Amino acid sequence: MIEEIEDYAIILLNAEGIIQNWNMGAEKIKGYSADEVIGKSFRIFYTPQDQATGLPETLLEKAATEGRAAFEGWRKRKDGSVFWGNIVITALHDNAGHIIGFTKVTRDLTEKKIAEDKVREYAEQLEKKNKELEEFTYVASHDLKEPLRKIITFGDLLNVNCKSSGDSKAIDYIARMQDAANRMMSLIDDLLQLSQVGSNAQAFTLTDLNEIVDRVTQDLEPSIVEKNAKIIVDKLPSMFAKPLQMQQLFQNLIANALKFNDKDVPVIHITTASLPEGDYAGEYLRILVKDNGIGFDAEDAVRIFDAFHRLHGRSAYSGSGIGLAICKKIVELHNGTIEATGEKGVGATFTIDLPAQPPQ
Numbered sequence: 105m106i107e108e109i110e111d112y113a114i115i116l117l118n119a120e121g122i123i124q125n126w127n128m129g130a131e132k133i134k135g136y137s138a139d140e141v142i143g144k145s146f147r148i149f150y151t152p153q154d155q156a157t158g159l160p161e162t163l164l165e166k167a168a169t170e171g172r173a174a175f176e177g178w179r180k181r182k183d184g185s186v187f188w189g190n191i192v193i194t195a196l197h198d199n200a201g202h203i204i205g206f207t208k209v210t211r212d213l214t215e216k217k218i219a220e221d222k223v224r225e226y227a228e229q230l231e232k233k234n235k236e237l238e239e240f241t242y243v244a245s246h247d248l249k250e251p252l253r254k255i256i257t258f259g260d261l262l263n264v265n266c267k268s269s270g271d272s273k274a275i276d277y278i279a280r281m282q283d284a285a286n287r288m289m290s291l292i293d294d295l296l297q298l299s300q301v302g303s304n305a306q307a308f309t310l311t312d313l314n315e316i317v318d319r320v321t322q323d324l325e326p327s328i329v330e331k332n333a334k335i336i337v338d339k340l341p342s343m344f345a346k347p348l349q350m351q352q353l354f355q356n357l358i359a360n361a362l363k364f365n366d367k368d369v370p371v372i373h374i375t376t377a378s379l380p381e382g383d384y385a386g387e388y389l390r391i392l393v394k395d396n397g398i399g400f401d402a403e404d405a406v407r408i409f410d411a412f413h414r415l416h417g418r419s420a421y422s423g424s425g426i427g428l429a430i431c432k433k434i435v436e437l438h439n440g441t442i443e444a445t446g447e448k449g450v451g452a453t454f455t456i457d458l459p460a461q462p463p464q
Contacts, residue, residue, distance in 0.1 A: 113210040117193075119203050121146050121164050133189075133212045135182030146208060149179050151186065167193040168203055179210070188217035248292050255285045291426075301349065301433045311347045313340035313354075313391070317374060320354045327362050333370040340376060341389050343458060349434045356427040357393045357454055364452075365397035379457070387461075388440070393454040399446040408444050 106114050106127050113130035115123055123146055126138035134141075134149060141148070147160045154160070154177070166173035172194050179189040190211045198204050259282040266274040317337050321328065328335060335358070354374075361372045373394045400408060409432040428444075431454075435442040439459050446452035 111211065113208075115146070115208050117146055117164075117206040117208055119205055121160065121206070124205065130210070133181075133187065133210060134179075140182070149210075151178055151180055163191070163193050164206065167195045167206055171195050176213070187212050188214045249289060252285050252289050252292075256282055256289075259285070301352070301430055301437065308344045308346060310342055311345045311350055312342045313350065316347065316350045317354050317358075320351060320358055323355065324358055324362065327359070331362055331365065331370050332368065333362055333365070333372065336371065336373045336375075338373075338375040340374070340391065341460075343389055344461060345438055345458070349437065353431050353434045353456075354393075356431050360427055361393065361395035361397055361452070365395060367396055371396045377455075387459065388457045389460050391456045391458070393456070394451065395453075396451040399448045399450050399452050400444075401448055402446070405444050405446070409442070 109127055110129045110132050112127075113133045114127045115130050116125045118124055123141050123144055126136070126142055130141075131137055145160075147155055150160050159175075159177075163173045163175055172192065174193075175191045177189065177191075178186045179191075180186055190213050192209045194207045194209075195203050196205045196207060259278050263275060263278050263282075266278060314337070317340065321335055321337075327333075358372060358374075362370060373392075375392050375394070377390045377392055379388055379390050409428050432442055435456055435458065441457045443455045444452060445455070
């Protein structure tokens with residue numbers, strides 16, 4: 105059976121590491137015939153660098169003392185080419201417990217190694233590009249703000265002069281110009297915030313979502329009072345998360361619910377729900393953010409999370425349309441999902457599923 109196996113090189117070594125037998129898998133993987141290797145030291149399969157460091161002897165010694173030695177690395181074929189081998193050396197004992205030899209099982213994992221290296225290289229390149237993009241966005245945002253500040257400043261000076269001259273048309277033009285400049289400034293800030301989501305070095309920690317929501321409602325108190333809104337928060341769980349990003353998430357969701365609400369008493373309800381059996385129940389936490397606002401059509405449920413996508417005109421509701429895109433990015437960085445359901449004139453519900461445990 106061992107002799108016919110082709111996917112694994114299975115050989116027998118004596119106590120000194122001399123090759124005793126040779127199967128078809130060994131010939132296929134290493135390129136030697138049985139006649140060429142039997143009686144020789146298994147050191148011939150190791151690269152000159154590994155031979156110089158004494159790796160073959162180290163592996164035999166480990167197998168002798170611990171019973172088994174496992175290793176992965178580049179190994180040499182007969183023609184001088186190399187392959188990535190997964191090697192397991194196991195000590196063999198007689199009835200008295202004395203070592204009489206070793207089995208050595210090798211598997212060629214070159215294709216797997218190349219694929220893993222390509223994935224790792226791609227991930228490193230992607231991380232580098234993301235950092236470059238973040239740096240570019242940060243610098244570009246600050247450079248774009250400078251001329252806008254000057255437009256606003258000179259607009260203020262022009263406004264003073266025009267008011268003194270009573271030129272109402274010029275005053276109106278200046279007001280529009282400054283309004284556009286302020287909107288652009290706000291858009292740049294939102295873009296900068298979107299680009300920096302996930303770039304902070306804050307670690308995953310056990311986070312009490314009740315404290316997070318309480319902090320957010322305190323920050324939004326002026327808007328809550330102005331809108332005569334009612335915020336209902338049920339008991340929320342603690343979970344492993346990045347606290348700052350969780351604060352951003354709830355800040356955007358609650359602010360969004362307040363903004364898109366035309367009721368006399370806006371109601372925002374933050375609660376939890378159980379996941380259906382089979383939907384990772386126990387592994388994920390489900391949080392619902394419901395409101396009785398203006399809602400939206402079902403066909404907009406996916407597009408609502410796109411950056412700059414606005415369901416309503418700027419004249420009706422202010423903002424850049426980035427808030428929900430930030431929410432989606434935060435949830436995905438936590439390996440979770442966020443979905444929106446709504447009915448026009450009735451309200452909207454945001455369903456957030458987040459892992460109960462931190463990412464490995």
